[in-house]
Amino acid sequence: MKHSLILSTLAAALAFGALAHGAEPKAKVLSVAEDATQKTVLVGRTLVNNMIVMFELEPAKAMWMQMSGAGKWMEHGVAPNERFHVEVKPIDPASKTRISHADVKFEATNKNNGKKLSADLHPMWGGSGLHYAANSTLAGDGVYQARITVGVPAFARDAKNKEMWLKPTTAAFHFKLAGGKLVEVTEPADESPGKK
Numbered sequence: 654m655k656h657s658l659i660l661s662t663l664a665a666a667l668a669f670g671a672l673a674h675g676a677e678p679k680a681k682v683l684s685v686a687e688d689a690t691q692k693t694v695l696v697g698r699t700l701v702n703n704m705i706v707m708f709e710l711e712p713a714k715a716m717w718m719q720m721s722g723a724g725k726w727m728e729h730g731v732a733p734n735e736r737f738h739v740e741v742k743p744i745d746p747a748s749k750t751r752i753s754h755a756d757v758k759f760e761a762t763n764k765n766n767g768k769k770l771s772a773d774l775h776p777m778w779g780g781s782g783l784h785y786a787a788n789s790t791l792a793g794d795g796v797y798q799a800r801i802t803v804g805v806p807a808f809a810r811d812a813k814n815k816e817m818w819l820k821p822t823t824a825a826f827h828f829k830l831a832g833g834k835l836v837e838v839t840e841p842a843d844e845s846p847g848k849k
Contacts, residue, residue: 678827679840686834690736693781696799697826697839703817704752705744706801706824710737710835713788716777735788736833741774742784743803743822752818756804757785765795791830796837799826 678697687694689710696708713735719726739759743752757774770792774785791797802823810817829837 678825678842680827680829680837681840682837683835686831686836688834690833693740694835695838695841696828696835697824697841699824699826699839699842700746701824702820702822703746704803704822705742705746706803706822707742707744708799708801708824708826708839709740709742710828711740712736713738716775716786716788718775731788734790737789737791738786739772739774739789740781740784740786741801741803742781745817751783752803752806753783754807755785755818758802758804759787759789759799760802761792761797761799763792763795763797766793768792794830794832796829797827799828800824801826 678699690712693709693711696710698705698707700706713731715731716729717726718729741757741759743755743757744750745752753776757776758771759774760769760771762769770789772787772789774787777784777786779786800823802821803818804821806818826839827837828835828839
């Protein structure tokens with residue numbers, strides 16, 4: 654009896670801790686399905702670790718990239734199965750400036766079919782300014798649990814901002830594809846700089 658009471662108390666504490674730290678984002682059902690292979694769709698925007706992390710899906714696109722080690726610039730075209738462009742914008746909430754010089758990773762699990770995918774997102778300049786992106790096939794229709802991790806930015810800081818972003822920031826997102834279209838996204842979070 655005492656053992657089960659301890660276990661149930663521990664489970665409740667862990668569940669409360671996960672919810673309190675934003676582990677599971679709230680879903681927002683779209684009134685009309687959005688086709689991210691035709692236009693940009695906001696999947697979510699959240700404030701975590703004093704950073705706004707904005708996540709969008711849009712049509713896959715060719716990218717002009719410097720090939721590592723070669724020093725050459727080449728066009729990286731869209732592969733035949735790539736339909737989506739995963740785009741992430743980490744933003745400083747105080748200055749509204751995009752955060753550069755960070756390693757950004759995207760991970761997602763389709764909870765319906767169990768398929769997992771991950772990608773290192775490349776720093777990119779485009780019509781929406783600085784962002785991090787990669788093309789993806791995603792993993793079919795279903796409910797997705799996604800995590801975006803923004804690594805510690807490698808730029809210098811002035812003395813008053815020396816404590817900013819000294820550990821990786823991970824943001825959780827939810828979205829659902831049905832018939833290849835987004836039907837659920839993540840409810841946007843309050844972006845007040847004082848909130849964590």
